[in-house]
Amino acid sequence: xxxxxxxxxxxxxxxxxxxxxxxxxxxxxxxxxxxxxxxxxxxxxxxxxxxxxxxxxxxxxxxxxxxxxxxxxxxxxxxxxxxxxxxxxxxxxxxxxxxxxxxxxxxxxxxxxxxxxxxxxxxxxxxxxxxxxxxxxxxxxxxxxxxxxxxxxxxxxxxxxxxxxxxxxxxxxxxxxxxxxxxxxxxxxxxxxxxxxxxxxxxxxxxxxxxxxxxxxxxxxxxxxxxxxxxxxx
Numbered sequence: 001x002x003x004x005x006x007x008x009x010x011x012x013x014x015x016x017x018x019x020x021x022x023x024x025x026x027x028x029x030x031x032x033x034x035x036x037x038x039x040x041x042x043x044x045x046x047x048x049x050x051x052x053x054x055x056x057x058x059x060x061x062x063x064x065x066x067x068x069x070x071x072x073x074x075x076x077x078x079x080x081x082x083x084x085x086x087x088x089x090x091x092x093x094x095x096x097x098x099x100x101x102x103x104x105x106x107x108x109x110x111x112x113x114x115x116x117x118x119x120x121x122x123x124x125x126x127x128x129x130x131x132x133x134x135x136x137x138x139x140x141x142x143x144x145x146x147x148x149x150x151x152x153x154x155x156x157x158x159x160x161x162x163x164x165x166x167x168x169x170x171x172x173x174x175x176x177x178x179x180x181x182x183x184x185x186x187x188x189x190x191x192x193x194x195x196x197x198x199x200x201x202x203x204x205x206x207x208x209x210x211x212x213x214x215x216x217x218x219x220x221x222x223x224x225x226x227x228x229x230x231x232x233x234x
Contacts, residue, residue, distance in 0.1 A: 002033045003104055004083030004162070008073030009091035010041040013050060016091055020054070023089060026097035029105055034058055037077045038091075042067035071172025071180075078165060087159040088177075094126075095157050099197040103159045106193045113164050114190050116150065117157030117197030126201030134215040138179065141219055145226045146186035150194060154178050154218065157197050164190060167233045175214040176221040183225035 005023055009016060023036055037060045040048050044067075051061050060080050064073065074088065085107055087100065099117055106112040119127075120135075127135075135154050142153040158178070164185060172180045185192065 001031060001085060001108060002035055002083035003028055003085045003087055003100070004035045004037055004077075004081035005087050005089050005100075006074055006077035006081060007036065007038045007089045007091050008041055008070045008077065009038055009043065009047055009051075010067060010070075010073075011043050011045040011047060012091040013043070013046040015093050016047060016050060018093060019089070019091055022097045024058075026100045029101050029108055032085075032104065032108070035060065035081065035083050037081050038062070039073040039077045039080075040064060041069070041073040069172075069174035071170070071174050071177040074177050075170055075172065078170075081162070084162055085159060086162050086165055088156060090156045094199060094201055096198045096200075099157065099195075102195045103157060103197070106195065107159060107161055112191065112193035113161045114185050115159045115193045115195060116152060116155050117159075118150070118152035118194040119155055119197060119199040120151045121194060121196035122198055124199040124201065127199070128201065130212075131201070138215070138218055138222065141222045142179070142182050142186075145222055146183060148182065148186055148192055150182075150192060152194065153182055155197070160185075164188075169233065172221075174217070175210055176217050179218045179221040180225060183222055184230065187225070187230045 036058055039062045040051055042064045062076055062080055085104060103115050103117050106115050139150050139153040142148040142150055168184045
C-alpha cells in the first residue's frame with residue numbers, strides 16, 4: 001500500500017525543512033511505502049527556492065504561481081497523488097508525523113475508510129482559548145448536522161482511502177477543506193474513525209494563517225452542504 005502525504009505550503013521557509021525531515025523519517029505500518037506531495041501555494045518568502053533544492057524519488061513538488069489557498073493546494077495535491085491512501089500534513093510543526101502509523105492502521109485493517117487524528121482525545125498544548133472554543137463549535141455542528149460522532153472536526157490530520165476522495169467533487173479554496181470533506185463523506189455514508197494525536201499549537205507570530213473569518217466560513221460550509229444536492233462520482 002502506498003501512502004501519499006499531501007503538504008500544502010505557503011511561506012513556511014523557517015519550518016519546512018524540519019517538517020520534511022520529520023515526514024521523511026516518520027514510520028508507516030509494515031508493507032506501506034511513502035509518497036510526499038508538496039504543493040507550494042505561491043510562497044514569497046524563499047520557500048519556493050528551498051523546495052527546488054530537493055530532489056528525491058519519493059518527493060513530488062508542484063509550484064503555483066499565485067497564492068490560491070489551502071483548499072486549492074490540497075485539490076492540486078490530490079490530482080498529483082498516486083497512493084492508495086491520502087494523508088494531509090500541514091507545512092508547520094503543530095502536528096507530529098510520528099502519529100502516521102496510528103492514523104493509517106485502521107484503514108489498513110479494513111476498520112475504516114476515513115480516519116481523523118483527534119487532538120482532544122489526547123492533550124493538546126499551546127491552543128489559544130478562542131481556537132479551542134471555535135473547534136468545539138465546529139465539532140458540535142458536524143455532530144448535530146451529520147451525526148458524525150466526532151471529538152475534533154477541524155483537525156488537520158485526516159486520512160482517506162483514495163477511492164473515497166475520488167468520489168467527492170471538492171470546491172474548497174481556503175481553509176474550508178475540513179468542513180467540506182467532513183460534510184461530503186458523511187453525506188455518502190462513511191463513518192469517520194478517530195485516533196488520538198499530539199498537538200503543539202502556534203500563534204500568528206509564529207506564522208499561523210487561519211483567522212476568525214475562516215471559522216465562520218467553516219461553520220457556513222457545514223450548514224450549506226447539509227442541505228442541497230450532493231454531486232458524487234461512482
